[in-house]
Amino acid sequence: MKFCDECGSMMKAEGDEWVCGSCGYTEPRDEAEESAMTTQQDQEESEIVDMSDVGEEAMGPTTEIRCPECGHDRASYEMKQIRSADESETRFFTCTECGHKWREDDH
Known part of the structure; x- marks a missing residue:
């Protein structure tokens, strides 16, 4: 996840650039920087816990x-x-x- 240096909004990756949807600021993507970012794919899914049978x-x-x-x-x-x-x-x-x-x- 990258945030815009101009307005602070979250930027989206479009091709080889980061683009701010709020102000239009663009910035080239950096492979080394992105490899350090955590993605949803890197995270384990949490389990749903059934509490219906748990006592008070x-x-x-x-x-x-x-x-x-x-x-x-x-x-x-x-x-x-x-x-x-x-x-x-x-x-x-x-x-x-x-x-x-x-x-x-x-x-």
């Missing part, structure tokens, strides 16, 4: 919160940093009754 104790911590789908008052949760480091974490909930998933951000 293995689902992680739970908290008392009302599910917006079924009204149940318990959900498992996890917290992830998905924005910049100076922003608070996002909380992801999964209802222990119906399996509905939702997220909660601090604004």
Whole structure:
């Protein structure tokens, strides 16, 4: 993956050049530089994990919160940093009754 030196947008390989779709800037491709890039083909596929038979104790911590789908008052949760480091974490909930998933951000 290469980013445009002019505007910062992601560039696409077209023949022997990198072309920016946003501003039109072009740059010659460099074989040595590209050989160091990681491609999707180089990465292993992740497996889908079936959690339907996992007991509640293995689902992680739970908290008392009302599910917006079924009204149940318990959900498992996890917290992830998905924005910049100076922003608070996002909380992801999964209802222990119906399996509905939702997220909660601090604004």
